Amino acid sequence: MHKNLFSLTSILPLVFFLACTPEKHDAETREMKRFIDNLMKEMTLEEKIGQLTLYSSYMDETGPFMNEDYLDYIREGRVGAVFNAFTADYTREIQRIAVEETRLGIPLLFGYDVIHGHRTIFPMPIGETATWDMEAIKKSAQIAAREATAEGLHWTFSPMIDVTRDPRWGRIAESSGEDPFLTAEVARAKVRGYQGDDLKDLHTMLATAKHFAAYGAPQAGRDYHTVDMSEITLRNKFLPPFKATVEEGVATFMTAFNDLFAVPATGSEFLLTQILRDEWGFEGFVVTDYTSINEMVPHGFARDEKHAGKLAINAGTDMDMQGSVFYNYLAELVAEGKVSESRIDEAARRILTMKYKLGLFDDPYRYSDPEREKEMIMTAENLEFARDFARKSIVLLKNENNTLPLSDNIRSIALIGPMADNQRDLIGSWSAAGDYTKSVTLLQGLKNRLGSQTQVNYAKGTDVIGEDKSGFPQAIRAAAISDVVIMALGEHYWQSGEAASRSIIDLPGVQEDLFNEIVKLGKPVVVVLMNGRPLTIENVDAKASAILETWFLGTTAGDAIADVLFGDYNPSGKLPVTFPRNVGQIPIFYNVKNTGRPKTEFKFTSKYLDVPNTPLYPFGFGLSYTTFEYSDINLSSNQMPLDGSLNASVTVTNTGDRFGEEVVQLYIRQLVGSITRPIKELKAFEKIALEPGESREVTFELNQNHLAFYNANNEFKAEPGEFHLFIGTNSEDVKKTSFTLME
Numbered sequence: 001m002h003k004n005l006f007s008l009t010s011i012l013p014l015v016f017f018l019a020c021t022p023e024k025h026d027a028e029t030r031e032m033k034r035f036i037d038n039l040m041k042e043m044t045l046e047e048k049i050g051q052l053t054l055y056s057s058y059m060d061e062t063g064p065f066m067n068e069d070y071l072d073y074i075r076e077g078r079v080g081a082v083f084n085a086f087t088a089d090y091t092r093e094i095q096r097i098a099v100e101e102t103r104l105g106i107p108l109l110f111g112y113d114v115i116h117g118h119r120t121i122f123p124m125p126i127g128e129t130a131t132w133d134m135e136a137i138k139k140s141a142q143i144a145a146r147e148a149t150a151e152g153l154h155w156t157f158s159p160m161i162d163v164t165r166d167p168r169w170g171r172i173a174e175s176s177g178e179d180p181f182l183t184a185e186v187a188r189a190k191v192r193g194y195q196g197d198d199l200k201d202l203h204t205m206l207a208t209a210k211h212f213a214a215y216g217a218p219q220a221g222r223d224y225h226t227v228d229m230s231e232i233t234l235r236n237k238f239l240p241p242f243k244a245t246v247e248e249g250v251a252t253f254m255t256a257f258n259d260l261f262a263v264p265a266t267g268s269e270f271l272l273t274q275i276l277r278d279e280w281g282f283e284g285f286v287v288t289d290y291t292s293i294n295e296m297v298p299h300g301f302a303r304d305e306k307h308a309g310k311l312a313i314n315a316g317t318d319m320d321m322q323g324s325v326f327y328n329y330l331a332e333l334v335a336e337g338k339v340s341e342s343r344i345d346e347a348a349r350r351i352l353t354m355k356y357k358l359g360l361f362d363d364p365y366r367y368s369d370p371e372r373e374k375e376m377i378m379t380a381e382n383l384e385f386a387r388d389f390a391r392k393s394i395v396l397l398k399n400e401n402n403t404l405p406l407s408d409n410i411r412s413i414a415l416i417g418p419m420a421d422n423q424r425d426l427i428g429s430w431s432a433a434g435d436y437t438k439s440v441t442l443l444q445g446l447k448n449r450l451g452s453q454t455q456v457n458y459a460k461g462t463d464v465i466g467e468d469k470s471g472f473p474q475a476i477r478a479a480a481i482s483d484v485v486i487m488a489l490g491e492h493y494w495q496s497g498e499a500a501s502r503s504i505i506d507l508p509g510v511q512e513d514l515f516n517e518i519v520k521l522g523k524p525v526v527v528v529l530m531n532g533r534p535l536t537i538e539n540v541d542a543k544a545s546a547i548l549e550t551w552f553l554g555t556t557a558g559d560a561i562a563d564v565l566f567g568d569y570n571p572s573g574k575l576p577v578t579f580p581r582n583v584g585q586i587p588i589f590y591n592v593k594n595t596g597r598p599k600t601e602f603k604f605t606s607k608y609l610d611v612p613n614t615p616l617y618p619f620g621f622g623l624s625y626t627t628f629e630y631s632d633i634n635l636s637s638n639q640m641p642l643d644g645s646l647n648a649s650v651t652v653t654n655t656g657d658r659f660g661e662e663v664v665q666l667y668i669r670q671l672v673g674s675i676t677r678p679i680k681e682l683k684a685f686e687k688i689a690l691e692p693g694e695s696r697e698v699t700f701e702l703n704q705n706h707l708a709f710y711n712a713n714n715e716f717k718a719e720p721g722e723f724h725l726f727i728g729t730n731s732e733d734v735k736k737t738s739f740t741l742m743e
Contacts, residue, residue: 035361036352040345042104044077048348049330051080051106052313054287054321057094064090077102078327080351081109081155081319086433091152092368099364107355107364109206111155114432115174116140118147120382120555121427121434124496124532125160125186127393127551129176129576130622132663132687134189136389141193143382144432146203150376151433152368154358155206157254159190161241162211165587167577168221170500173532173552174430175216177576178589178619180237181682184244191248199251199357202366206354209245210254211289213271214238218258221586222501227258232675234260235710237591243280251284251354255317257292264299266292267308272316285350287319288312294323305329310338318347378438383556390553390560395573396623397547403524404546405567405625406484412455414482415443416475416518418464418511419490419530425464428532428552429497438555442488442528445558449566457482464492465509472517479518485525486565487515489540493552496532505583506536519543528561534579538616549573567625572661572687574622574730578615585611590619590731591678620665620682620730626656626692633727633737640741642704642720649699650727650735654690661689664698667726667734673719674711680731700727707741 040048055070064085073079074097085091091110099105116122122140123130131137141158148156160174163183176183187209196204214234218225229238242253253276256265265271266288276282293312294305302308309325310333320326333339359366396404406413419425421443424436440448446456461475462468479485489511494500506512516539519525524545529535532552541547548571550561563569580588585608599607607613629652636647654660666684670677684700702725704718711717720741728734 047077050078051348051351052326054081057085075101083111086151088368088370088373107360114148114156115430119377122554123393124173124428124552130573131392138189138193141190145205150373157208161187162216164216165589166221167534170496173496180240184241187241191250200359206251208252209250211256215256224257246280246282253286264296267311267315269315285318288321291323293325387556391569395549396571399546412482414479414485415458417488419488425493426557440558442558445562449562461514488528490530570625570660574663578619579617581616618732624660626658626660628662629653629655645703651697653695663687669724671722
């Protein structure tokens, strides 16, 4: 009886394919509403609930496969979407069952965690953000969407835009770090990249803003743990990136595992209805995270799963990921009058709308094309971009005596450490359909770069974890006979990411012991870090000649790192997160408040007895092989009307002898407000490129929106008064001036 659906689709107008003018957009919207109205009249309650149900496909050594029970549910019209299903042939077969073996033939949505690339893997999001290059981030999402949609996917569970200030939390690797403004800019770029201008374009896919909300602030940095904060903090620090995605038209939201204000996010009417729908006007659908409806029971918020289902649907959750709660209980709850059928209709309509916008009712198989799959996956163009993007993600943390870049005339290099020839860890966690056997290790990257004229003496030395030091002597011998030592140190990919919190964030195992032995030789030692979070490396910073933070760079990691080591690319990355000196400083972040007793030499002020208040590396920090000089700041006026604007300009000069890129960062501070305010807040940035000796004036235009914040009454407004304005190379090394915001 699926032919009933296609009798409806036959009336879709040609305007579906035409360029969109306002009039045509209105006509398409009316046609879409009419189509979905007619379809929903044909649907039973159970079929509507089916649209609210999301189940997983599985994977073994033979490829993806589907649970037989789930296939039966699909045939019954009781499933609306499937995740972890990809490849053109496989998604086509699952879609065939949905379209040809069900009563109405409603197509499925196929979703997947395309977080930092699909087949071509890019840097982990924390590394992507270190580029401070929004066009590159957008392009990475576009390439990921092209590859993923070529394998039958319609929907990615990205971007993850949880602001986090705690590097113990493993999912900091998937985040954009500690700053709400920077995270919001990344969120905008990702949504634009995934969704494009028209979801009917075969190369675009639905994006997901996750995890709503405040998932990045668990107590003690422990994943899934309790979140407790004021509404002022929530609105000013954690919600701005989510609001930005709504402004960009993001298609879906995903709820968080945590509670907030003592209510699990999946059952929070405050988050899912009051803020998301009523305040922000979000029109897409809300999906849970994996079984998060069920988890309201151990939270102690629901008596049982049936009760949890009622709370979730009535709060504003539209789709149940893997929990079977909606599947099992919603019809019963409707019969009992505890959930209205109109609420089911509302959720189903939101999901059907996205399927319509993707063109699935016109051609359910349009994404599952084996020929397009062959053309789009890991192309030379994709790999070339991945290499450049990876280079942009690298942050130069230290470069004593210009140790880097290394000379092409160097005769011998010792490459030491457990990350030096390690393919699997390079692509990081949440690496989608990436094939780690195709990743380029640092050892291979050096060989590709150097050829035969330079001897590379490789020794693993030790494992990433464990206490085995039996490889130390070989590593020491390799270092002793070499001109320079490169040490590749870091974490396993599984030591950051979901369910990967660490109470100690030193280098794991005995890697630091190996480092201490190597530096005793007195050779220049370049440390290449590969990790998903800030690590506490104060000892390494004190002793190493140079340090590169390379995160997990993805498929082309080794070539990208070699490019930077030898100066083929001048590093331009800047930290999106503060690096602590030790774990006792955590949480540590740049946009703190001043307190009533800011640090002085006087005893009774806010400081530690055993460590400075300052971090090892501040937010926004990153060195270059060249040097940049900033002029004093020039303001268009020292007064800004509340309804006006103000320009702040600075001239940046490349005072070194190499081409380089610099991220010019603007921060503000309001000196007095109706609530206490941070000592600095990032409000603008621009990445520029300068030849040696070249100067450029960079101008930022500020208006009241840059100065506004949520006050004690939850009103977003700017307050007149005096402001400090800072422009510089990172959050600490800045020029400073002042202006007044007038009534």
